[in-house]
Amino acid sequence: METSSPSAAADTPARLYILRPDDWHLHLRDGDALEAVVGHTARQFARAIVMPNLRPPVTTTEQALAYRARIMAALAKTGIAADRFTPLMTLYLTDNTPADEIVRAHASGMVHAVKLYPAGATTNSDAGVTDLLGRCAPALQAMEKVGMPLLVHGEVTDSDIDLFDREKVFIDRVMIPLRKAFPGLKVVFEHITTADAAHYVRDAEGPIGATITAHHLLYNRNALFIGGVRPHWYCLPVLKRETHRQALVEAAVSGSPRFFLGTDSAPHARGLKEHACGCAGCYTALHAIELYAQAFDLAGKLDKLEGFASLFGADFYGLPRSTEKVTLVREDWTIPAELPYGATTVVPLAAGESLPWRLEA
Numbered sequence: 001m002e003t004s005s006p007s008a009a010a011d012t013p014a015r016l017y018i019l020r021p022d023d024w025h026l027h028l029r030d031g032d033a034l035e036a037v038v039g040h041t042a043r044q045f046a047r048a049i050v051m052p053n054l055r056p057p058v059t060t061t062e063q064a065l066a067y068r069a070r071i072m073a074a075l076a077k078t079g080i081a082a083d084r085f086t087p088l089m090t091l092y093l094t095d096n097t098p099a100d101e102i103v104r105a106h107a108s109g110m111v112h113a114v115k116l117y118p119a120g121a122t123t124n125s126d127a128g129v130t131d132l133l134g135r136c137a138p139a140l141q142a143m144e145k146v147g148m149p150l151l152v153h154g155e156v157t158d159s160d161i162d163l164f165d166r167e168k169v170f171i172d173r174v175m176i177p178l179r180k181a182f183p184g185l186k187v188v189f190e191h192i193t194t195a196d197a198a199h200y201v202r203d204a205e206g207p208i209g210a211t212i213t214a215h216h217l218l219y220n221r222n223a224l225f226i227g228g229v230r231p232h233w234y235c236l237p238v239l240k241r242e243t244h245r246q247a248l249v250e251a252a253v254s255g256s257p258r259f260f261l262g263t264d265s266a267p268h269a270r271g272l273k274e275h276a277c278g279c280a281g282c283y284t285a286l287h288a289i290e291l292y293a294q295a296f297d298l299a300g301k302l303d304k305l306e307g308f309a310s311l312f313g314a315d316f317y318g319l320p321r322s323t324e325k326v327t328l329v330r331e332d333w334t335i336p337a338e339l340p341y342g343a344t345t346v347v348p349l350a351a352g353e354s355l356p357w358r359l360e361a
């Protein structure tokens with residue numbers, strides 16, 4: 001990373017140059033919604049790991065390739081060139097995923113990971129796994145063999161476990177036994193939200209990484225309730241208390257290659273967020289790298305942004321690092337109140353608020 005500071009204070013560069021970042025956890029949806037959001041991600045990122053939690057979920061290589069073609073068609077409609085953005089596809093693990101589906105996925109060269117949603121844990125997870133170490137064993141063995149990472153939504157769903165403890169309990173009940181049974185399996189602990197997860201990933205043996213969202217770096221759970229219930233800050237795993245946010249920042253800026261960028265940008269129509277039973281998910285694709293830059297800047301660690309955003313994820317997935325540079329400019333701008341989303345709108349996270357960094361077009 002290079003910085004220059006001709007006019008700004010010595011410790012606040014006016015411009016920041018980093019290799020084009022990648023998003024290792026993204027929801028692009030389908031149909032009109034896909035067309036509305038794909039351009040935002042493609043403007044910022046070289047590649048993105050695309051989540052398979054459509055309705056119905058993307059469980060086969062054939063479905064993943066068809067979804068990829070729909071993403072490229074939607075991208076073409078935005079006028080962004082096809083070679084500017086590469087969607088990296090994933091499969092949704094079920095109790096019935098056969099080992100040969102993993103072999104097909106790997107051979108396609110287009111499917112880069114398999115996603116574990118514990119049944120009922122989050123948006124569109126009804127078809128998720130109920131018996132990981134039992135019924136999923138053949139698929140997990142095949143993944144371990146071909147080097148295909150397992151991406152994990154790490155929350156237990158038992159109704160007797162407090163919502164805020166679901167990630168911590170998942171580590172002991174699922175993550176540790178899983179990694180003991182499949183020690184060579186590459187695992188990404190997705191969208192970590194607790195000190196427990198950050199420390200587990202930092203200290204564990206074997207091939208493990210974690211994605212961290214911009215919102216979990218910038219906000220604690222107070223954000224959900226300032227002046228009233230604020231549904232646009234509601235996502236899963238839910239924001240946690242300040243000590244956890246601090247541990248996530250510490251992990252992200254530590255320079256450890258185990259922690260990398262994953263926005264978990266998860267658009268929902270405005271009316272389904274501002275609702276008696278509002279959907280989980282924050283929309284950050286529009287302003288993702290700017291939110292991360294703000295978080296790293298607040299920590300005084302802008303020099304660690306490039307590794308986290310542009311290098312470590314590619315290394316973990318065994319993909320080449322991107323080569324082109326992008327420029328972030330220290331310049332205030334206001335996040336729009338809402339954006340078109342098919343027949344309706346989507347409200348970006350922190351709508352109406354001001355951001356100190358702006359990605360140059």
Ligand SMILES: NC(=O)N[C@@H](CC(=O)O)C(=O)O
Pocket residue numbers: 027053122123124153234235236237264266267280281282
């Ligand atoms: N993060 C969220 O709150 N929601 C995601 C699902 C997920 O990543 O768990 C979604 O698809 O809307």
Ligand SMILES: [Zn+2]
Pocket residue numbers: 122153190191236237
């Ligand atoms: Zn999730």
Ligand SMILES: [Zn+2]
Pocket residue numbers: 025026027051264266
């Ligand atoms: Zn997600």
